[in-house]
Amino acid sequence: MSEAHLSEKEIQAFAIDQAHSPVHWTTHVNQCITCQHSVATYKLIFHEIKQQPAVAFDFDLAKLVVAQLPKPKAIGSSVLLMVLSWLTFLALSFGAVCYVLRGQFFNFIVTEPLINLLIVISASLLFLGLLLDVWMKFQEKIKVIDHIKLQH
Amino acid sequence: MRIMANQLEDREIVKRITNGEDPVFAVLIRSTEGLVAQIMFKMVPNAEDRKDLAQDVYLKVYRHIRDFRCHCKLSTWVASIAYNTCYNYLEKKKLILPDNLSTAENPGNDLLEKMANRFIDFSTNESLANLFRSELADVLEQAISRLPQVYATLITLFHYQELSYEEIMEITGLPEGTLKNYLFRARKALKTYILLNYKQEDL
Ligand SMILES: [Zn+2]
Numbered sequence: 425m426s427e428a429h430l431s432e433k434e435i436q437a438f439a440i441d442q443a444h445s446p447v448h449w450t451t452h453v454n455q456c457i458t459c460q461h462s463v464a465t466y467k468l469i470f471h472e473i474k475q476q477p478a479v480a481f482d483f484d485l486a487k488l489v490v491a492q493l494p495k496p497k498a499i500g501s502s503v504l505l506m507v508l509s510w511l512t513f514l515a516l517s518f519g520a521v522c523y524v525l526r527g528q529f530f531n532f533i534v535t536e537p538l539i540n541l542l543i544v545i546s547a548s549l550l551f552l553g554l555l556l557d558v559w560m561k562f563q564e565k566i567k568v569i570d571h572i573k574l575q576h
Numbered sequence: 577m578r579i580m581a582n583q584l585e586d587r588e589i590v591k592r593i594t595n596g597e598d599p600v601f602a603v604l605i606r607s608t609e610g611l612v613a614q615i616m617f618k619m620v621p622n623a624e625d626r627k628d629l630a631q632d633v634y635l636k637v638y639r640h641i642r643d644f645r646c647h648c649k650l651s652t653w654v655a656s657i658a659y660n661t662c663y664n665y666l667e668k669k670k671l672i673l674p675d676n677l678s679t680a681e682n683p684g685n686d687l688l689e690k691m692a693n694r695f696i697d698f699s700t701n702e703s704l705a706n707l708f709r710s711e712l713a714d715v716l717e718q719a720i721s722r723l724p725q726v727y728a729t730l731i732t733l734f735h736y737q738e739l740s741y742e743e744i745m746e747i748t749g750l751p752e753g754t755l756k757n758y759l760f761r762a763r764k765a766l767k768t769y770i771l772l773n774y775k776q777e778d779l
Contacts, residue, residue: 432760432764433760436760436763436764465767465770465771466763466767468712469716469763469766469767469770470735472709472712472713472716473716473720473731473732473735473736474735474736475709475713476713476716476717476736478610478613478614479613479614479617480609480610480613481609481613481626481627481630482623483627485605485609485630485631485634486602486605486606486609487602488631489601489602489605489631489634489635489638490598490601490602490605492631492635493598493601493638496596
């Protein structure tokens with residue numbers, strides 16, 4: 425036998441995948457009892473590892489975990505409620521102001537048309553601004569809720 | 577309708593779980609908990625801790641499932657979360673076994689020969705083979721339990737689960753050279769332990 429023994433690394437590689445080992449390893453192992461024994465011992469160990477019984481959890485993991493998952497919230501209805509509350513609040517406030525100032529208000533409209541126009545425009549802009557604000561906050565909240573939903 | 581995990585593509589599973597389909601998540605748990613158990617039993621010795629950590633692993637999977645990218649299998653990704661959770665637990669509890677694999681001890685050729693002859697006897701004497709196998713199974717179990725947890729896990733993933741180097745690298749985050757070196761050292765330690773054990777028992 426001309427060649428030296430296979431190294432421990434080569435013996436392991438040969439025991440794992442003989443078919444794809446270099447031909448000169450096979451030639452050597454076929455002629456060398458020491459390397460044959462080493463290969464056989466590794467093969468025995470690998471074979472025995474595969475025979476080990478499978479380990480398993482002794483509890484219903486899926487059931488335990490699914491019970492802890494966050495429950496989805498009724499996002500649509502809560503947001504709708506928030507928007508309606510805002511609109512109701514604005515309508516009631518406007519109504520209350522009109523009621524309290526009803527005497528002065530109508531006199532004012534008749535006597536000072538230019539100022540009235542400015543007031544109406546300002547009030548309308550203010551109202552639109554508030555609506556826009558509500559809409560933007562609504563979008564932000566949706567984003568936050570979506571993000572929280574994904575986190576859980 | 578019962579949903580089978582293998583009927584669903586990884587991408588589809590992820591989509592349905594992010595849409596809040598909890599039964600699909602339960603299917604994912606049931607289809608991957610075997611692999612997760614293999615990792616956890618090798619890394620976490622305490623059964624109660626394993627129970628807590630296993631739940632922790634899948635809650636993390638649920639929280640981060642949107643981060644899953646399909647460059648690896650979903651099961652491999654779940655296994656990597658399990659491995660990292662166990663590793664962090666071991667580090668936190670200072671339970672990581674030192675790499676004490678001595679390569680100085682050489683069992684000698686005579687033992688190798690006896691061991692190999694027993695292996696060859698398998699084909700000629702069935703009752704002897706069965707007796708030897710049950711003894712060997714016990715000794716092997718002891719040998720694996722004496723390995724550092726990471727080495728024992730690598731041995732299980734490679735030789736029991738038959739995962740590829742690429743998949744084990746994905747799970748453990750170990751570079752290829754380190755992984756191969758650890759596996760080499762672990763196999764050699766198993767061989768040495770088993771041969772020396774048979775020496776003591778006067779094989
Ligand atoms: Zn040789």
